[in-house]
Amino acid sequence: MGFLYSQLFVTPRIPDGTDFSGQVILVTGANTGLGKEAARHFVSLGAAKVIIAVRNLEAGEQARKDIIRTTKCPDSVLDVWKLDLGSFSSVESFAERASNLPRLDVLLENAGVASNVHAISEKYERTITVNVISTILLALLLVPKLKEQVSEHGTTPRICIVSSEVHAWTKYKEQDSKDIFATLSDKQTANMDERYPTSKLMEVLLVRELAPRLKDSGIVMNMINPGLCKTDLSRDRNFQAFMLSVMKLLLARTSEQGSRTLVAAAAAGKESHGRYMTDALVDDAALSPFVRSEKGAEAGKELWRQLQPILDGISPGVTKNVDA
Template identity: 50%
Template sequence: MAEFFNFLYSQLFVKLPYPTHSFSGQTIIVTGSNTGLGLEAARHFVRLDAAKVILAVRSLSKGETAKESIETSTKRKGVAEVWNLDLGSYESVKDFAKKAEGLERLDALVENAGVARVEWSVLEDNEATITTNVVSTFLLGLLLLPKLRETGQKFNVTPHLAVTCSEVHAWSPMKERKSENIFDALNDKETANMGDRYQISKLLQVFPCRELAARTKQSGKPNVIINYINPGLCHSELARDAGFGLTVMKFFLARSTEAGSRTIVNAVEGGEETHGQYLSSCQVSPPGPLVRGEEGPEIQKKVWNELSAKLEKIQPGIMGNV
């Protein structure tokens, strides 16, 4: 209940800072950037002097439309580029990462793309929400972690890996945590609670972000700031898959898409104090009760171990990137 009242207060009364930090010379990838929060975040990065902003999108035609919109509003041409990325396909993720490895530099990877499904469907080896929001998100992040580190060393900067999460991660009871294997339990169509699926997918982003941040800190390798973001409830196309209830809530409570995108830019501005942290309304904030509670560390290790095994199967050797 406390989380819900915090949500209402944040939506109705918190004013988010307008981004002014310069990203001069930087190369930034934003996934899911043909519309919504990703588009507006990319627009900010271009406006704030980034050298290259890659719009990582499933639809190239929609990506080109987004690029034109950014160029028109910022009066900066030749900065935004449109690259194909389909998080529903592991091969697409691997192809995208291979292409990104050829960049001169990569200062920030913003993993913003996601889905909120209420109907059961399967992509690759999981229900579609889990494939898109969790497995492919971390597949891409770990594939590009070496490139981020390389940039940090070469240009004497601290790169960022930012994941767009959500406050709803605190609303999931995550009953599957008691299962022998959480991901296997989520793959059972007969027992699936699709009403909780988006929430649990966001919780399954929080745990690996925290574990990855801790492990990279201990690795002795060049640091990459890893944080995860709550943009709040915003007007975006996420509701296209989410059903009537979310649509109604958005009508009354949602922030503008541009306002929500400020949280993403803020995360990429963040310093060492944001590493491994949950950023809500542009502030370091405590994550949900299950994450910070007594069970939290045990669940975190379990999720990390299961996800690591899945990622190793998709791309052998990937966990060595940590």
């Protein structure tokens, strides 16, 4: 019911007075969809630099030109950087490059994939690699840079993770596995029909697990539900395609309207730390009953316990960046 009400009756708003003057903002997956529209808003709202992080530089350049055309901003405000979340070395190179920025105010982790086709990237099923492992890896790699932002500029940097209400639409049976990531990645055991919702649930569980570890860092980490929006997200999906198209036709927000929820999270204050934003407002009550339950908290702990060695295996010591 909450979903239908939001889709039918709520148009998210960017809070009045939102201003990103002087800020440097990184948006992953900003060549299209919600990320591109959020980047356009950041430029219009005064950002000094918006970095469009993309796996396809040509698509990124087209988005850059389009944003310059519509906002009339100087060319220098927008940069296009290569980032492929399907490659851990790409994530590391990108983070290293970002660590050399003069400042970093917002890391908006928007890029994501929704597919029911089983494929492997870096030993793990692709959705899990892109939406979960690389997304968290990038956040952790940039924690030192964001802490530097706090100490050198005295501002509140944000890590915003774009999740989804579909985090509630999975049974997440893999949670009881001794090796969650292997079970998710094995073609024989992978439930690809629930894969996208499972990846979004894993993001939610991990934000709730990691945010408390960052509570004294000065960094705000929050997560976003943009609502159902008209984008190309389901382009790879060959199941339920008809039903999804009908739902989108009847209920979906435009990508610009959806992108307002991303912008609101990038501007949200400490009250949003570790919390879920839906309709551009902090609202943990909109999280699934499982996430809010003790079992959900335990599942988050176990997920983090199993993810740590994977992250440290990719980038030794990276999980220490969020040691409480």
